[in-house]
Amino acid sequence: MIETIIDSRIEAHIESTIQFTSLYIHIPFCKKKCNYCDFLSFDHEEDKIEAYINALVEEIRSYKTVLKKDIIKSIFIGGGTPSVLEPTYIDIIMKEIHKLFKIDKAAEITIECNPGSLSRQKVMTYKELGINRISLGLQTVNDERLQHLGRIHTFKEFVQNYNMLREVGYDNINVDLIFGLPNQTIEEWQVTIDQIITLNPEHISVYGLIIEEDTKYYKQFQQKLWTLPEEEEERDMYWYASQTLSEHGYNHYEISNYSKQDYSCKHNKVYWTLGNYIGMGLGAASYYENNRMDNIRNIQDYIAAQGNLDQVIANKYESSLKAQKEEFLFLGLRLFEGISKQIYYKKFNEKLEDLYGEVIDELLKQELLVEEGDRLRLTNRGMDISNYVLAHFIL
Ligand SMILES: C[S@@+](CC[C@H](N)C(=O)[O-])C[C@H]1O[C@@H](n2cnc3c(N)ncnc32)[C@H](O)[C@@H]1O
Ligand code: SF4
Structure with missing residues (x-):
């Protein structure tokens, strides 16, 4: 008993003297832009990949002094699609991070992957680099629907990649799904949820479709090429996911997120609880010691800045108490x-x-x-x- 009290005092002391921070690394490249997505990513800038990674590494280096007292408790390599990169680029990024910062032994390290751009070699490199969580974009199990969304893979290819990840030893996998799709029925959505449950991933993100300006879906919607499910049907889809996933051992721990016991996403929790995080890369956002920062969004300018934070950060302001x-x-x-x-x-x-x-x-x-x-x-x-x-x- 005494031991536990002393331990918890030591822990409390450590908590008050050190600072935990998370890192977000943005990779703004995709093989092909999906019809619904307005994330900051390009499908026609492959020739800039090398220069981008060099500039990104410079930006990572620029944070050496800022983060010298911090312990990194999670890293999220997101996009875009980090898995489109040759694995050697992920190797360069991760080695630089390990060289410069103190990473918590239990750190959660995630990489976002598209099932149409994975390979065994990539996955094995991720594993060797200590990346311990994979987030896969799927959206739906229906192949016609995947095509309509502009995805570059079939459901079968997703399952093959999912099984390969398990073979390589990944035991923390997230799958992204979207409901409320054009002309989607509740029955179609139920098949997606039911099939994903049989695969048993540790984490499932379930997003309602948002029609974003500057996407193909926005134009098609304006032209009335299809309709969206009625609000009531969309809500039924939300409830079907919530109830069915709960019945199968998933905790509905956040509006759009479900996980098996102990597999909630540590990184995203930092965003929701106003923890410190530094975003590195094009357009990345940071919240650090009550300051909000946003990086520039023009890739040419980002590359030209070569990690000079005065040029890379477009906005920096102290978050008001309000x-x-x-x-x-x-x-x-x-x-x-x-x-x-x-x-x-x-x-x-x-x-x-x-x-x-x-x-x-x-x-x-x-x-x-x-x-x-x-x-x-x-x-x-x-x-x-x-x-x-x-x-x-x-x-
Ligand atoms: C960066 S992507 C995931 C990794 C990879 N790029 C892929 O798509 O396979 C992040 C996720 O955001 C979700 N998303 C993107 N645009 C959306 C939209 N307009 N409405 C709802 N969800 C969206 C998708 O579920 C997508 O998998
Ligand atoms: S959903 Fe993923 S693959 Fe599709 S455009 Fe957006 S970031 Fe790229």
């Missing part, structure tokens, strides 16, 4: 566990009720929020209409 309070609630309530009133008090030196008392009472009355001891969280109905509920916390 913004911090809003984000504490707005982001924290996305998590099923919700937020702690005590932590709010410790952080802002005022009671949560002082600022949000009326709003909280109203949402409790409407059964969109529930209070459990020190914690406040969304109810199932609150999760369903989370955009409406969370908007109440913008001051």
